Amino acid sequence: MKWNERRARAREDIAAVMARDPAATSKLEVRLCYPGLSALKAHRVAHTLYQKGHIVAARWLSQRARHRTGIEIHPGATIGRRVFIDHGDGVVIGETTVIGDDVTIYQGVTLGGTGKDVGKRHPTVGNGVTIGAGAKVLGPITVGDHSKIGAGAIVLRDVPPNCTVVGNPGRIVKKKTPGPEVDLDQVNLPDPMLDRMESLYTRLSHLERCLARHAEKLGCYAEGEPAAVGAPGAGRCPGDCSTCPDALPIEKEEPLC
Numbered sequence: 725m726k727w728n729e730r731r732a733r734a735r736e737d738i739a740a741v742m743a744r745d746p747a748a749t750s751k752l753e754v755r756l757c758y759p760g761l762s763a764l765k766a767h768r769v770a771h772t773l774y775q776k777g778h779i780v781a782a783r784w785l786s787q788r789a790r791h792r793t794g795i796e797i798h799p800g801a802t803i804g805r806r807v808f809i810d811h812g813d814g815v816v817i818g819e820t821t822v823i824g825d826d827v828t829i830y831q832g833v834t835l836g837g838t839g840k841d842v843g844k845r846h847p848t849v850g851n852g853v854t855i856g857a858g859a860k861v862l863g864p865i866t867v868g869d870h871s872k873i874g875a876g877a878i879v880l881r882d883v884p885p886n887c888t889v890v891g892n893p894g895r896i897v898k899k900k901t902p903g904p905e906v907d908l909d910q911v912n913l914p915d916p917m918l919d920r921m922e923s924l925y926t927r928l929s930h931l932e933r934c935l936a937r938h939a940e941k942l943g944c945y946a947e948g949e950p951a952a953v954g955a956p957g958a959g960r961c962p963g964d965c966s967t968c969p970d971a972l973p974i975e976k977e978e979p980l981c
């Protein structure tokens with residue numbers, strides 16, 4: 725890799741940290757205080773040496789980086805662009821690991837072998853994957869694009885794209901429809917309880933309106949009572965909700981339980 729290209733990659737890495745870590749306040753801070761950046765920078769040089777057959781020099785460089793950063797990346801590992809290793813301490817990335825672009829790795833992650841395989845014995849991690857703190861992904865398995873491995877998970881089997889895997893042994897707890905972007909929105913989170921409350925409120929209002937109209941038709945309410953007066957469309961109840969102009973498509977709503 726040429727010098728200019730290396731600098732461009734380093735700039736990309738800094739931008740990735742700024743985008744993905746809410747704690748990062750400036751480029752200077754990122755440059756000085758993020759060991760993951762330093763480890764990746766050293767890895768690029770070590771990987772080039774490794775590819776050229778200078779194995780000992782490559783290993784020596786990688787071990788020096790490990791002493792400085794706590795992150796051990798074997799020089800044989802192939803690592804994509806904009807990879808972010810947060811905190812970093814205790815991260816181990818094995819020789820035949822392949823990591824895609826836009827991957828986020830937290831401290832204590834092992835991308836290692838099971839000890840049973842030869843040749844390609846480490847995982848292949850797709851683009852946009854997040855691997856939580858302390859997770860172990862072992863063996864020549866594949867983690868599909870945009871999947872998330874929960875903190876502390878132990879993953880021994882292939883993970884399809886767009887899945888969330890947690891626990892030991894790792895199990896899929898979620899599969900979402902594909903989305904090309906890294907999920908960074910930590911403000912506009914979906915609120916299923918609020919959605920359900922709003923849906924219930926809509927149905928309740930509708931039932932109140934129906935009840936008020938039926939009550940008025942049957943003469944249960946004296947004229948001027950709030951339920952009859954306040955009900956929209958009062959006085960023109962067709963007596964059959966299927967032909968009512970105010971009726972909501974209740975049958976299309978999700979079941980409540």
Ligand SMILES: CC(C)(COP(=O)(O)OP(=O)(O)OC[C@H]1O[C@@H](n2cnc3c(N)ncnc32)[C@H](O)[C@@H]1OP(=O)(O)O)[C@@H](O)C(=O)NCCC(=O)NCCS
Pocket residue numbers: 811830854855856857858872873874875876877888889890891897898
């Ligand atoms: C897995 C993770 C990425 C969340 O992914 P998600 O797709 O948004 O999944 P959810 O949060 O909806 O969780 C789905 C289910 O898995 C469970 N779960 C989430 N993370 C888990 C974990 N690490 N271990 C065990 N179960 C976990 C949730 O409780 C939930 O269970 P439920 O459906 O019974 O309620 C996240 O919980 C995680 O572990 N991130 C790692 C972050 C990290 O390492 N930070 C370190 C910063 S220093």
